[in-house]
Amino acid sequence: xxxxxxxxxxxxxxxxxxxxxxxxxxxxxxxxxxxxxxxxxxxxxxxxxxxxxxxxxxxxxxxxxxxxxxxxxxxxxxxxxxxxxxxxxxxxxxxxxxxxxxxxxxxxxxxxxxxxxxxxxxxxxxxxxxxxxxxxxxxxxxxxxxxxxxxxxxxxxxxxxxxxxxxxxxxxxxxxxxxxxxxxxxxxxxxxxxxxxxxxxxxxxxxxxxxxxxxxxxxxxxxxxxxxxxxxxxxxxxxxxxxxxxxxxxxxxxxxxxxxxxxxxxxxxx
Numbered sequence: 001x002x003x004x005x006x007x008x009x010x011x012x013x014x015x016x017x018x019x020x021x022x023x024x025x026x027x028x029x030x031x032x033x034x035x036x037x038x039x040x041x042x043x044x045x046x047x048x049x050x051x052x053x054x055x056x057x058x059x060x061x062x063x064x065x066x067x068x069x070x071x072x073x074x075x076x077x078x079x080x081x082x083x084x085x086x087x088x089x090x091x092x093x094x095x096x097x098x099x100x101x102x103x104x105x106x107x108x109x110x111x112x113x114x115x116x117x118x119x120x121x122x123x124x125x126x127x128x129x130x131x132x133x134x135x136x137x138x139x140x141x142x143x144x145x146x147x148x149x150x151x152x153x154x155x156x157x158x159x160x161x162x163x164x165x166x167x168x169x170x171x172x173x174x175x176x177x178x179x180x181x182x183x184x185x186x187x188x189x190x191x192x193x194x195x196x197x198x199x200x201x202x203x204x205x206x207x208x209x210x211x212x213x214x215x216x217x218x219x220x221x222x223x224x225x226x227x228x229x230x231x232x233x234x235x236x237x238x239x240x241x242x243x244x245x246x247x248x249x250x251x252x253x254x255x256x257x258x259x260x261x262x263x264x265x266x267x268x269x270x
Contacts, residue, residue, distance in 0.1 A: 029043045030117075032058055032060065033134070034060055037133070037134060037136065042119060045129040046128050048126045049081070049129045051123050056090060057117045062136070064138075065137060066136075066189060069109075070134075070146060071130060072133055073131040074101075074104050075102050076102075076130065077126065080121070081125075083130060085097050088111075107146035139189050140160050142190045142192050145180065150201075151168050151172070154166070154167065160184055160190045163179055173202055175199070177194040180194050195212075206232045209234070209236070222249070
């Protein structure tokens with residue numbers, strides 16, 4: 001099975017029949033998914049998925065359309081049971097996000113006409129699983145970026161030129177860009193100009209970030225941070241990928257307040 005699976009990852013999509021054949025040979029669930037909208041569920045949902053699951057779903061739509069994936073339920077054993085979402089064919093360079101744990105993920109929108117979900121589980125411990133809804137989007141819309149935890153989305157139009165705004169519930173502070181604009185993306189599609197922000201509790205800082213891009217800021221930024229702050233952010237990427245950190249603002253009390261950045265390969269502390 002492993003050999004067939006690896007061969008499948010190296011092939012180029014040529015036809016629907018080719019995809020179906022390789023999916024059926026390579027894993028015990030999943031399949032080719034078509035149509036304007038639909039639902040994808042982990043095997044056994046909502047009563048728990050099996051151990052050693054290995055499922056691939058490939059969603060295909062028209063050439064100029066894109067695909068939006070929104071999660072209704074999400075509960076996987078953290079760091080051991082994984083749902084990988086690929087923007088296109090299931091190849092390492094197309095990996096969009098690697099999902100695990102019990103937090104409901106944000107909506108995902110493909111840049112092209114193919115979106116792939118690859119679900120794998122280990123030998124022990126299960127959870128409820130996931131239920132995802134997909135919808136085919138025409139090329140002129142960015143799609144609904146989704147609600148954020150402890151936040152509110154303002155705006156109901158998601159076409160090119162439209163703007164939306166995020167705010168946080170009382171007791172929470174917005175991290176990232178509050179206003180997003182739907183713009184024309186390469187290839188005459190559409191995409192939001194910034195990733196969706198997140199809300200953190202007042203007085204709290206740090207956390208674990210996954211995905212292709214995000215924003216990190218000191219507590220209360222752009223206002224001053226408090227004394228005795230102690231925050232740790234962990235950015236996770238796939239093996240073999242690199243992480244680029246770009247600073248747009250930086251003001252710390254020299255000699256007393258520090259930001260330490262460390263990687264997983266020694267020596268890598270700055």
